[in-house]
Amino acid sequence: MRMSQMFGKTLRDDPSDADTAGHRLLIRAGLVAQVAAGVYSYLPMALRSMRKIENIIREEMNAAGAQEVLMPVIQPVELWQQSGREEAFGSTLFHLHDRRERPMVLGPTHEEAVTDLARRHVRSYRDLPINLYQIQTKLRDEARPRAGLIRVREFHMKDAYSFDVDQAGLDVAYDKMVQAYWNIFRRCGLDVVAVEADSGAMGGSDSQEYMLLADTGEDELVNCTGCSYAANVERALSRYTPAPDTGEALDLETIDTPNMTTIAELAEFLNIEESQTLKAVFYVHNDEFIFVAIRGDLDVNEVKLANALGGGELRLATDQEVAAAGIVAGSASPVGIENVRKVGDISATQGANYVAGANVAHKHLRNVNYKRDFDLDDVVDIAKAEEGHGCTRCDDGMLNFSRGIEVGHVFKLGTKFSEAFAANYVTQDGNEKPMFMGCYGIGVGRLLGAAIESSHDDDGIIFPVSIAPYDIHLVSLNPGDEDISSAAEELYEQLMSAGLEVLYDDRDESAGIKFSDADLLGMPLRATVSRRSMRDGRNAELKLRSGDRDSAIIVPIENAAQEAHRLLQ
Template sequence: MRFTRMVSRTLRFDPPEAETASHRLMLRAGLMQQVAAGVYSYLPLALRSLRKIEGIIREEMDAAGGQELMLPALQPLELWEQTGRRAAFGDNLFALQDRRGRPMALAPTHEEVITNVVKSNVQSYRDLPLLLYQIQTKFRDEPRPRAGLIRVREFDMKDAYSFNADDASLDESYQAMAQAYRNIFRRCGLPVLMAEADSGAIGGKDSHEFLLPTDTGEDTVITCPNCRYTANAEKAESVVPRYGGDTGDAPLREVATPGVKTIAALAEFLGVPEAGTLKAVFYMADGEPVFVTIRGDLEVNEVKLKNALHCDELRFAEDGEVQAAGLVAGSASAVGISGIRKVADPSIESGANFVVGANKPDTHLTGANYPRDFQVDILTDIALVQPGQLCVRCGHGLEATRGVEVGHIFKLGTFFSETLGATYLDAEGRNLPITMGCYGIGVGRLLAAAIEQNHDERGIVFPHPIAPYQAHLVGLNLSNAEVAEAADALYGQLNAAGIETLYDDRPDQAAGVKFNDADLLGLPVRLVVSPRNLRDGVVEVKGRADEAAVTAPLGEGAEAVRARLAGGG
């Protein structure tokens, strides 16, 4: 490709709206252009890279026994109502009407449609297992798109679905997918963490996320440096150190706490640690108020809470809703409260004689103990893991890192097959629901993550397998006919040798401009033809990440590129 024929141009300065590295570099290098919030045009350079990523994904999916197909993005809304996911997705689902007023949706994912495909094609255990996948555009009306391709509303996703007769078979498919994912990310130059993840309201036993560690990531990963336990903070569990050695036989006693509203203020006022108090938090779950109790030094994990409540929408209650429920914000506790759903974290048992609200203004109680003084409807882990808490497996201190989720695999179980009636006959003639798994990779996000991981202060440093071109041929001083001739000839040789080459054939740009653009675009190998090199009969060869260039005989440019690519770096 000749530089002078490219539609895109590089930006001389960083675009001010882009804060994360991949976003900034992709705009600046002319890889993409924004059309609307979370909607981008992919220019040729980006598309070439995306196609390479897709190629890697296809190879690995096919190697794992996958079959590629293509499902529609436009779907009847009815399909989403059948499984109840119209409500689950809520405003994130792009809904529209066709010309006859029929409700339609732009699909955010494809479990419903693929389950119907399998339902009408699979009757027997002999037809299983199946692994089907596609690379296709998804639509999600995200509340807040951000950071370039990290979070967008229209994006290409590789989504795969496995269909198995039983859990043992599902495990095999799941493991095969996990391995395929590891291969894909390694080939894209990404050192990902595989973390235990929340599987969502639909359930299913296992779920893992593949996260690229980076400060600009949206997720928090909890890791144990000792036993390698790795989990998304949404899912992670920890051991909460017990508070105090008391036996819990202290009597309940009221204390006046004028003006004390927060846990921090309460702890200070009474001279007890925050772990010696119980915190009350109020949520609205699908419109119903919920009373949540957790030890004072811990935070509520809303994902865990949502799963415990089996609700679609969960949010903090507003002041008016708290009052309407007859609760006293700042001095509330579950003691003596009824007529509202009560959820508590097991940490309320990891101590005794707690300080809690008295459910009247400016008053608290000391000596509160569960279950002696109050009861709850649901007692389950709803705590957010914090670094420094202890690993549930080995007791070592946990650490937290930020990461971008680039892939996610789920064991779905039989939710969709049961809801939509996808069954098979087993060897004994029984009609059983097919067991499913699903596996997603965001292709554009993977590119963004790769750039996030592989760049320096000068620009992108593309990993070879996903670079738009392998070689960047720079011709300096091309108004000199001899140099132009030599550069053109080398370009021809590279093409003939099958090396994808971007040829900076701009006749009148200064060397600095060309070098800076080459660094910005970050193609793996740079070749320089110039009057100086021509005099010596050589071409300069430099890997993007190399400190210095080496020279090769002018006629051996293609071999030099191959050698440099094989050398890594």
Template sequence: MRATQIFGKTLREDPAEADSIGHRLLIKAGLVQQLTAGVYSYMPLALRAIHKIEKIVREEMDAAGGQEVQMPVLQPVELWRASGREQAFGQTLFHLLDRRERTLVLGPTHEEVITDLVRRNVRSYRDLPLLLYQIQTKLRDEARPRAGLIRVREFGMKDAYSFHAQPASLDEGYDRVVQAYKNIFQRCGLPVLVVEADSGAIGGKDSQEFMLIAESGEDEVIRCSSCDYAANLEKAKSRTRPLPAEEPRSLEEVATPGITSIPDLARFLGIPEAKTVKAVFYTCDGQPVFVSIRGDLEVNETKLKNFLKCQELRLSTEEEVRAAGLTAGYASPIGLKGIRRIADDSITLGSNFVVGANKPDTHLRNANYPRDFQVDDMLDIAKAAEGHECQRCGHPLRSTRGIEVGHVFKLGTVFTEAFGATFLDKDGVERPVIMGCYGIGIGRLLGAVVEQSHDDKGIVFPASVSPYSTYLVALNVDRQDVRRAAEELYDRLQAAGIDTLYDDREETAGVKFNDADLLGFPLRLTVSPRTIREGKVEFKSRTAAKPQMVPLEGAVEAARALLGGPTA
């Protein structure tokens, strides 16, 4: 492709509405353009990168035994009512009416459609296992699109679904896809971390996310500084350090005027925050829930929500707290009645805690579970945090941010039971098909690559996903000898299967070199009066500090060797 002909060009100035580095580079390099919030057009260069990513994805999915299909974006809402996910997705699900006033939705994902498809086509255990995948546009009316290609409302996604007769087969298929994903990210030049993940309201058992560690990432990842434990904050567990054992003392009131927060309370009484028990009030689908947790910890709302199995979980309003007969700031699990009580198991790791007295300006010392109060349920609902101990090895945990580029789930039979997708096993018994699902955001992957791989001059594309492998610069294109040498080299590169963007514009050297750096293809070749005088061409790798000269006649071979074979 010639730079004089390509659609789209680089920007000289930084775009105004780009926060992350990756987003800024994508726009400045002219790769993508926003149409409306969270909706982007892909320019020819970006699309070439996307196609290369998709090729890698297809190769690895096929190698894992996948078969590619394509399912509709337009879907009847009834499918979503059948699975219960019209509610679960809520406003994120795009709805529309057709001319006959039938409600359709724009697919945010395809579990419903694929399960329906499998129901119609799978009868016997002999039809299983199956791994089906597609690369299809997804639409989600996100509350807040942001960060360029990272969170958008319309995006390309590779989604795959596996179907099995036995749990062991699911485990095996799941592992195979995980390996395929590792291969895909590695081939795209992305160092990803596989972390344990929450599977959401309608999830199954195991779930893992593939995270690119990045400052601009939306997710918080907790990982061990020593062993390989890593998890999304939503899922992460940590070991809570027990407090030194003490003889239980008797309960006594203490005046704490105006002290309503744990930090104030600890300071006022001269005790560590861990010696207090914090009370947090939630409203779970309209029902109040009283949560107790050791004062040095925070509630992990995802864990709590999963346990309560509710649609909506939120902090209670002041009115709701009052209506439940509680005194905000001084609420107590002691003597509590008529409200569901949940506690984090951290309250057993210590004794003689300070808790609220359920009357203003007063707390109680020496509260001990279960001597002084009981709860309905006790489980791990604590948020892991930097500095906590790893539950596997005891070393300190670290917190980092990450971009989720892939997510895999063992769904089990949640969907197949809802849709009646069953098969007959060897014994002639009808069973629900066991299911797994696996996603990779294609556009997000491109965004992640750029976010991750750049320097102060621009993008540094890994060769595997670079729009072109080679940027051929001709300087002084008005000179016939330069023009001829550059054109000839361009032809030879193309004939050799090396995909090349040929900068034949009448621009100065600075403009061309800066664009070459900004676009970040792996190899830059320069033909100029200076080089052809010696019968040479200048080679510069995007990551190399200095260029080197290569004879013109050996240039194609040298490029091929550098790039590791044909690249088109």
């Protein structure tokens, strides 16, 4: 492709409304153009890269036995009512009406559509297993689109859905997809890690996310320094310091704690560890007031709490709601609290003789003990993993924290959707049973955005070879010199004949502009033909984008294609 003909220009200045490096580079390199918040046009180079990603995905999906289909973006709302997810998605779901006022939605994902499809075509166990996938546009009216292609409202993703006769079959299908995912990310040249994930509104049992590590990532991850445990913080288990006191329960005692309303103040005032106190936190879950008790040095993981409560809407209670429930904020404890649902973290039931609120302003209780002094309606693990916590899977590993961008997610759905849609098959002995489903997604555009976010330097993008729009950026300098330009033209033809994809900068621009653009655009290899390269014969200079300036080599033009292939390995 000749750059003089190419649609899409590079920008000299950073766009003002881009914050992350990846977003800035996408705009400056002229890869995408924003149309509305979280809605983008993809220009030729971005599209080439996305097609390469799609092809890698397609090859691995096909190799894993999945079959490609295409399901509609626009769907009748009834499908979503049937699964109960119209409500679960809420305002994230784009709604519209057709000319006859029939309510429709724009698909944010396709579990409903694929389950409906499968139930119409699968009759018997003989039709299973199957795995259907598509690469399709999805729409979600995200509350806050951000960071370029990372969080958008209209996006391309690959989604695959497996259907099996039972859990064992699902396990096999899931493992196959996991293997395919590793192949895909490896082939894309991306260093992705898998973490245990919360399955959120999807429900289901096992779930793993594939994360590309990046400081600007939206997700916080933990991994163990001693074993292979890795998880999204939303779900992470952790080993915190043991309760300081595990002795006999001592006599309950009321003490004055003037104006002590936080755990930190209380611990300092009494000269005790925060872990010797109990903390009370208040939430409203689906309009029900929830009293949460947890050891003072720990925080509540709201995702875990929401799951423990069976999903639905969860938020912190307002001061007014706390007061209305008859609770003295700052001096609250579960001791003597009735008529309110009390949920405790496991930590609150371990250890002895805690300091906790007296439920009277400016007073606390010493020697509070679970069961003797208070009871809980639910005891669950809702503690948030923190820096300094240990691993629960091994004895001496510590949790290491990092951030990442979710580029893939796999779930074992089980029969949630098949039951809702009566997507049944007939077993060998003639009974009807729901199919066991799994679903497996990879965001194509997000993968491109994440790749750039994680692979760039101060000058621009550094594309992995397999997903770069072109293999080589051929730069021709000294356009006035006939020998040079004819040598460049010749090299352009030769590289293409050798099966390489070439972006040829034939523009009448200065060397500085051409080199800067080559760095910005980030093709893996740069070839330069100039007076300098031709000083001792018909030579070209080759330089890897990932290498520094003096890593360039000079090769005869007739060998350049061969050398280029070698360098791109």
